[in-house]
Amino acid sequence: LAKTTQPISMDSYEGQEVNITCSHNNIATNDYITWYQQFPSQGPRFIIQGYKTKVTNEVASLFIPADRKSSTLSLPRVSLSDTAVYYCLVVPYTGTASKLTFGTGTRLQVTL
Amino acid sequence: NAGVMQNPRHLVRRRGQEARLRCSPMKGHSHVYWYRQLPEEGLKFMVYLQKENIIDESGMPKERFSAEFPKEGPSILRIQQVVRGDSAAYFCASSPPLAGDRDTQYFGPGTRLTVL
Numbered sequence: 747l748a749k750t751t752q753p754i755s756m757d758s759y760e761g762q763e764v765n766i767t768c769s770h771n772n773i774a775t776n777d778y779i780t781w782y783q784q785f786p787s788q789g790p791r792f793i794i795q796g797y798k799t800k801v802t803n804e805v806a807s808l809f810i811p812a813d814r815k816s817s818t819l820s821l822p823r824v825s826l827s828d829t830a831v832y833y834c835l836v837v838p839y840t841g842t843a844s845k846l847t848f849g850t851g852t853r854l855q856v857t858l
Numbered sequence: 859n860a861g862v863m864q865n866p867r868h869l870v871r872r873r874g875q876e877a878r879l880r881c882s883p884m885k886g887h888s889h890v891y892w893y894r895q896l897p898e899e900g901l902k903f904m905v906y907l908q909k910e911n912i913i914d915e916s917g918m919p920k921e922r923f924s925a926e927f928p929k930e931g932p933s934i935l936r937i938q939q940v941v942r943g944d945s946a947a948y949f950c951a952s953s954p955p956l957a958g959d960r961d962t963q964y965f966g967p968g969t970r971l972t973v974l
């Protein structure tokens with residue numbers, strides 16, 4: 747299982763773009779990159795998933811370079827409500843449902 | 859469509875008592891996962907169940923912990939003879955019947971267990 751490394755914490759001001767980079771040097775060919783968000787006292791919530799290049803949805807963008815050894819979650823114009831822990835996960839595609847492996851995540855603090 | 863429901867949200871037990879945590883998956887979902895989260899740490903997988911079957915229990919301690927997902931009713935995580943080290947937040951997640959591992963898991967709000 748590919749191990750992920752991401753910064754422990756980040757700080758940002760409201761209205762800025764935030765980029766959180768995750769390293770997954772030993773990612774396998776059939777692995778997908780998935781990001782979850784967790785607010786205090788709540789369960790994680792799926793944000794975005796990708797395999798390569800760029801994926802965008804209404805919440806975030808995910809950039810994955812050609813070698814796929816890292817990925818960057820981009821949050822445009824963050825607000826105070828984006829303060830949360832963000833988890834980068836590598837999910838192997840085996841065709842069946844399986845467990846998720848969480849690291850310690852990146853704690854994002856957004857202030858005025 | 860209601861999300862994943864967990865109850866109770868908070869549970870206090872004394873050492874040696876039993877704790878029962880319940881999880882009702884999203885409507886139409888037949889895959890249930892239990893995770894445990896200690897303070898300032900990420901979630902750790904415990905067990906994955908489908909209706910009436912345990913698929914993967916590799917993360918669950920061999921003693922005192924058990925899980926079930928009966929044909930009818932919620933999934934239950936049972937901890938017997940609780941110890942202080944069992945104090946944690948326990949999260950349940952669910953995914954749809956034909957879930958592949960690319961499918962999103964939907965998490966409940968968690969049960970916070972405190973062992974006195």
